[in-house]
Amino acid sequence: MTRVLLAWEAGAGRGHVVTLARVARALQGMAPCDAALGWMDHAGEIAPWCEGVFPGVSLPYQRQARKERGAPPNATWADYLADCRMADGSRLRSNVAWWLDTYARRQTGLVVADYAPCALLAARIAGIPALAIGTGYGIPPADLREFPVFLPDHAEREADEGQMVAVVNEALGPLGLPPLDALPEIYTRSGDIVRTLPMLDPYAAWRSDDAYMPPVADFAGLRSVQADMAFCYFSTTELQNEGLVEALCACGLPLRGYLPGASDEVRARLAASGMHVESGPVPVAEIARTSRLILNSGQHGILCLSLGAGIPQVCIPQHLEQLYHARRAQDAGVARVVWPQTASASEILAAIGQAWRDTAMAELALERGRELAPRFTLDDRDTLRAKLAPRLSA
Numbered sequence: 001m002t003r004v005l006l007a008w009e010a011g012a013g014r015g016h017v018v019t020l021a022r023v024a025r026a027l028q029g030m031a032p033c034d035a036a037l038g039w040m041d042h043a044g045e046i047a048p049w050c051e052g053v054f055p056g057v058s059l060p061y062q063r064q065a066r067k068e069r070g071a072p073p074n075a076t077w078a079d080y081l082a083d084c085r086m087a088d089g090s091r092l093r094s095n096v097a098w099w100l101d102t103y104a105r106r107q108t109g110l111v112v113a114d115y116a117p118c119a120l121l122a123a124r125i126a127g128i129p130a131l132a133i134g135t136g137y138g139i140p141p142a143d144l145r146e147f148p149v150f151l152p153d154h155a156e157r158e159a160d161e162g163q164m165v166a167v168v169n170e171a172l173g174p175l176g177l178p179p180l181d182a183l184p185e186i187y188t189r190s191g192d193i194v195r196t197l198p199m200l201d202p203y204a205a206w207r208s209d210d211a212y213m214p215p216v217a218d219f220a221g222l223r224s225v226q227a228d229m230a231f232c233y234f235s236t237t238e239l240q241n242e243g244l245v246e247a248l249c250a251c252g253l254p255l256r257g258y259l260p261g262a263s264d265e266v267r268a269r270l271a272a273s274g275m276h277v278e279s280g281p282v283p284v285a286e287i288a289r290t291s292r293l294i295l296n297s298g299q300h301g302i303l304c305l306s307l308g309a310g311i312p313q314v315c316i317p318q319h320l321e322q323l324y325h326a327r328r329a330q331d332a333g334v335a336r337v338v339w340p341q342t343a344s345a346s347e348i349l350a351a352i353g354q355a356w357r358d359t360a361m362a363e364l365a366l367e368r369g370r371e372l373a374p375r376f377t378l379d380d381r382d383t384l385r386a387k388l389a390p391r392l393s394a
Helices: 015-026 063-068 077-083 089-106 117-126 161-175 183-187 242-250 264-273 284-290 300-309 320-331 345-357 359-375 381-393
Strands: 004-008 033-037 052-055 110-114 130-134 191-195 229-233 255-258 276-278 291-296 313-315 335-337
Touching: 004 015, 004 089, 015 033, 015 110, 015 130, 015 300, 015 381, 033 089, 063 077, 077 161, 089 117, 089 161, 110 117, 117 130, 117 161, 117 183, 161 183, 191 381, 229 284, 242 264, 242 345, 264 276, 284 291, 284 300, 291 300, 291 345, 300 313, 300 320, 300 359, 313 320, 313 345, 320 335, 335 345
Parallel strands: 004 033, 004 110, 033 052, 110 130, 130 191, 229 255, 229 291, 255 276, 291 313, 313 335
Antiparallel strands: none
16 A cells, blocks of 8 residues: 655645645545654644654745845745755755655655655655645746746845756755756656645646645635624734734724734733634634634635635735735735735734725625635545545556
8 A cells, every 4th residue: 555655844834734634634544644744833733644743854944044134035936945945955965865764764655745845856866756735836837947036026036046956966966866957847746736726826827727626725605794803813923023913902803813823922912902812723614604804914724715705804924925825815806915024003003994994895805705616615535535546546
């Protein structure tokens, strides 16, 4: 029986583990699986479906180093990879060697990789089939000549892709990787599981419509017209922004929040201001029933949940991937985006108030939700099983 290894190396937040946990659940009765996670914070969500869940190698984003050198936001995926130290030959070789050893020890026959380029490179060296899973933004086509710029107002490139190709070839050639001609070739794989909406995929022109699976966002139908709360989901470091905390405390709206990355001090401040702070994830049906507005940072999962439920949004992105997704929702008329990251409390407060009162945006959000409903599913287990089954039999 084919043994599957679920791999996660880069990116932040709970969504990556949730995505792989859906795969692990779908594999029950079909194939045994393990999960190697770059961070173990949410490992409990995938553990029930795996034989082994253990720390893997990671590609942490070097945010502080960028800040210290006054770097512009990542214009391309190459810039992002460089800030995850993919241009460090020694680290790259060590990470790929770890995956090769892990595949051998766990007798891996199929890899499913979420934000895990080193795992994909190792699978190619080992001759193991590998699927890339995730949002469209994080699954670039491997046959690009270079990574494109997605946001014209953030087009200043830092990474030298030719130099990065040379580093990859020098570091991994001795391990058996065929020479690369272009950097996107690091994403060479056997297939994709693209879990997004075409409207959010910057590579939509490279994919057919049947390449898409429903987003990893539970679906419970459209929002209730009686909804009377604003739901907040800020999953990582968003609430280190004092302006955002001040705006939430001062907005005067009936707020409910799931804030897994917030400090105890911030949680206490928000609770004292009147927010109902949740201790765990809120069921989607409950969010749809009670939420008139959703506040987030443009994270793919909650953004898709809001689109499918027809709930207008205020997005306060932390980086360009979130900004890209948030702007696509704004272009569709169902979100307001607060950018740049240095926006003041008064700017955030104004956006929240305007969105709360915007009945036209609320109506359009419901209309868009009706249009998008066929793209969502109540349960993705059978869909995933159908997608995975041919890979397991092969």
